[in-house]
Amino acid sequence: MNRPSLPLLAGVLVALASAxxxxxxxxxxxAGRIIPIAGDExxxxxxxxxxxxxxxxxxxxEIPWDxxxxxAADRVVMPGLVEPHTSRGLDxxxxxxxxxxxxxxxxxxxxxxxxxxxxxxxxxxTILITPGNDTLIGGQTMILKPWGSTVEEMAxxxxxxxxxxxxxxxxxxxxxxxxxxxxxxxxxxTELAETRKQEAEKKEEDRKTARDLVGDKKxxxxxxxxxxxxxxxxxxxxxxxxxxxxxxxxxxxxxIPVLGSDGYKAAEVLAKAKLPAIVDPRLIHWERDQETGExxxxxxxxxxxxxGINFALQSTSSTLGTRFLxxxxxKAVRHGLTREEALRAITLAPAQIIGIADRVGSLEKxxxxxxxxxxxxxxxxxxxxxxxxxxxxxxxxxxxxxxxEKLEAxx
Amino acid sequence: MRRTKAIRDLGVASLALVIFIGLGGxxxxxxxxxxxxxxxxxxxxxxxxxxxxxxxxxxxxxxxxIEAVGVGLPIPEGATVIDxxxxxxxxxxxxxxxxxxxxxxxNEEYKEVTPDVRAADSIDLSHPGFQRALRAGVxxxxxxxxxxxxxxxxxxxCKTSGENRWLSERVAIQATLGRDPTRGNRSxxxxxxxxxxxRRPTNRMGVTSIIRRALFEAGKEKDALGLAExxxxxxxxxxxxxxxxxxxxxxxxxxxxxxxxxxxxxxxxYRNASDIARAKVSVILRVTVDPHNRLVAEFxxxxxxxxxxxxxxxxxxxxxxxxDPGTAGPQDAAALAYRYGLPATAAxxxxxxxxxxxxxxSDRIGTLEKxxxxxxxxxxGxxxxxxxxxxxxxxxxxxxxxxxxxxASAGPTAAGETYPDSSPEPASMNRRP
Numbered sequence: 001m002n003r004p005s006l007p008l009l010a011g012v013l014v015a016l017a018s019a020x021x022x023x024x025x026x027x028x029x030x031a032g033r034i035i036p037i038a039g040d041e042x043x044x045x046x047x048x049x050x051x052x053x054x055x056x057x058x059x060x061x062e063i064p065w066d067x068x069x070x071x072a073a074d075r076v077v078m079p080g081l082v083e084p085h086t087s088r089g090l091d092x093x094x095x096x097x098x099x100x101x102x103x104x105x106x107x108x109x110x111x112x113x114x115x116x117x118x119x120x121x122x123x124x125x126t127i128l129i130t131p132g133n134d135t136l137i138g139g140q141t142m143i144l145k146p147w148g149s150t151v152e153e154m155a156x157x158x159x160x161x162x163x164x165x166x167x168x169x170x171x172x173x174x175x176x177x178x179x180x181x182x183x184x185x186x187x188x189x190t191e192l193a194e195t196r197k198q199e200a201e202k203k204e205e206d207r208k209t210a211r212d213l214v215g216d217k218k219x220x221x222x223x224x225x226x227x228x229x230x231x232x233x234x235x236x237x238x239x240x241x242x243x244x245x246x247x248x249x250x251x252x253x254x255x256i257p258v259l260g261s262d263g264y265k266a267a268e269v270l271a272k273a274k275l276p277a278i279v280d281p282r283l284i285h286w287e288r289d290q291e292t293g294e295x296x297x298x299x300x301x302x303x304x305x306x307x308g309i310n311f312a313l314q315s316t317s318s319t320l321g322t323r324f325l326x327x328x329x330x331k332a333v334r335h336g337l338t339r340e341e342a343l344r345a346i347t348l349a350p351a352q353i354i355g356i357a358d359r360v361g362s363l364e365k366x367x368x369x370x371x372x373x374x375x376x377x378x379x380x381x382x383x384x385x386x387x388x389x390x391x392x393x394x395x396x397x398x399x400x401x402x403x404x405e406k407l408e409a410x411x
Numbered sequence: 412m413r414r415t416k417a418i419r420d421l422g423v424a425s426l427a428l429v430i431f432i433g434l435g436g437x438x439x440x441x442x443x444x445x446x447x448x449x450x451x452x453x454x455x456x457x458x459x460x461x462x463x464x465x466x467x468x469x470x471x472x473x474x475x476x477i478e479a480v481g482v483g484l485p486i487p488e489g490a491t492v493i494d495x496x497x498x499x500x501x502x503x504x505x506x507x508x509x510x511x512x513x514x515x516x517x518n519e520e521y522k523e524v525t526p527d528v529r530a531a532d533s534i535d536l537s538h539p540g541f542q543r544a545l546r547a548g549v550x551x552x553x554x555x556x557x558x559x560x561x562x563x564x565x566x567x568x569c570k571t572s573g574e575n576r577w578l579s580e581r582v583a584i585q586a587t588l589g590r591d592p593t594r595g596n597r598s599x600x601x602x603x604x605x606x607x608x609x610r611r612p613t614n615r616m617g618v619t620s621i622i623r624r625a626l627f628e629a630g631k632e633k634d635a636l637g638l639a640e641x642x643x644x645x646x647x648x649x650x651x652x653x654x655x656x657x658x659x660x661x662x663x664x665x666x667x668x669x670x671x672x673x674x675x676x677x678x679x680x681y682r683n684a685s686d687i688a689r690a691k692v693s694v695i696l697r698v699t700v701d702p703h704n705r706l707v708a709e710f711x712x713x714x715x716x717x718x719x720x721x722x723x724x725x726x727x728x729x730x731x732x733x734x735d736p737g738t739a740g741p742q743d744a745a746a747l748a749y750r751y752g753l754p755a756t757a758a759x760x761x762x763x764x765x766x767x768x769x770x771x772x773s774d775r776i777g778t779l780e781k782x783x784x785x786x787x788x789x790x791x792g793x794x795x796x797x798x799x800x801x802x803x804x805x806x807x808x809x810x811x812x813x814x815x816x817x818x819a820s821a822g823p824t825a826a827g828e829t830y831p832d833s834s835p836e837p838a839s840m841n842r843r844p
Contacts, residue, residue: 282738284738286543286737288539294542295546297543319700320699320739320743334800335800381746381750381796382750407715407716
């Protein structure tokens, strides 16, 4: 990410983003039940963590002599949850102007937002923060961990993607909204081609890349068109998915569809285009059968699963259960997923979709030690997050949580 | 159907079920005559709510009423047996606060005080919201006018499906404290208020004084409907009150005027729990899980363990989500209240028996007992687990929904847990030392 007004900050940010904060302790967790997500569950296993990463995981893993041992023999250990697409934690989700590829959530994130405190407690350890859906080209997204007092400390990865929304803004029609998007992309494509042609005619030592010459306001678009990162495209309706796929093809860009409530209708389109999907947090879409008058529920996760699509779940900012990723996963099970599929949809699948599966999403050797120690099965209503570890560091312990102390334990 | 598949598909779709249905699937069920047809519903667990859970229990239904509940009961001759297999059978859930079904708006705005207005006159029984509610296990709902009026009219209880939908057309008269009735109102800069928008109250002082005035006027009319009945204790007044100060106002009004008070929403009621209990006031609690006890405008400082606190103080509770059950219904409300400390049996009661009592329809619904309406719901796992799905709904002895697919909700710690009255509290609430 290039921020011409603060190049030093950019350098620091990039440096931090590529080197996770490392704990120099060796930690071993003895767990009654380990859910690695990638691979079978392990009963009575050990996870060894070194330098903030998982060093070993298995049933017969030897505990190093100098390891700090965490006894979780009656507990369940799983990877930290991954929130693939949220605008919480921002000052405001969208800029008033619809075409702003140059803005970044970096400038809007409030590390003190209670959202991050909640996220940790609810077991979320990786979050992709994005501009909201009330936009055309909304700006740049980032991946953060909900731990740190500055955005730099929280940053895990930038240059993650551009937000695009196909939902018309300001009361206009889809025709003009998407027409403008196409025009913006076409103009950029043309400009890049012309700039490259011009540069090609110069002497080699005088040549600059088209990207460098395009200007700050449009650089993110150049990056998108040159494949440096994808676009998270909000498809309010299933037909928007078709449009998004067509746009992706026309401009050769990578897209990650963010579905609306009826997104399941586009399952075949997504499957054919080999695209993943981020599921609308409402999960269920009700439609009335024209003939019988019957209200039929359609479960987005189940339909997408049946079509073989890699999908992730989102949570919301509601005051009911949908604010919890585990609740969304449990609801998805109610409506047809297996427990394994549901857990994958809040861990490894979102990690893959947002492009950070090399580091998080499952408990595997070499990945960041982002994990949760739970009091029980992650989809059980009675389960609480006991401990949260991010990059090998314990960032939350329920026993020390003052707000939960106020909850009078029954008996 | 291959033998191995039949055995694998035990769950809800047992062989007896297939024989009964004939066709399988949803929506093509023969309509049982509501006269003297006898049916027997069997399930691995039957929760009557009025008593402890019954393992391998059965409910005998004659016509549209429950005839018997127990285990090992003789099966009457000619009875149709529906074996729900591993399911958990409970009374139909009750949504204690719904607005689905209301057509043309929830608020009659020609006056601020409209106690004689009835939600029942606005309810369209074919509204799709009732179907969504039914699929979420709701067999009866209290449908109410909105909160824009100071006194908005009477709510009704109706069933979500069947041939006799109305349980009661006039269950309680709704009133609203706080600022909801002031929204959109403004006072004129000069001169007297001269039209509809100026006449209405602009802050909670005005709202409360309008209620006082209305009650005072009603006290002078001996044989009038509406508020006069409420003053005689013949119909409850249900106040939407969220902030602690509004709840205190409601308690004071009830004490001053002697009407039966029910409090709706009750976000900060936990702060007045003992006063509410002492006054024997029931609460329809809007379940919320904002963990920060944050001050949220008119909602006050909500507490995630509100239900548990009220229950501990001895307040009779019903739980509701204030949402379309297709999104979040009584099952979710009970599950979340349970998670945050409400005992399991109390959580289930709050969406069945206690809700029925508060709504004044407990002679008909709310428990599985002889003589009550045959309104039953089955879940393919523990109803207080989010993973559990409604697999069967019966209203007035008629099967309204039957699912032949089983969701993967049976997990290592989920299905099969029972809730005897003396069950220990959820293990999760005990902290590790």
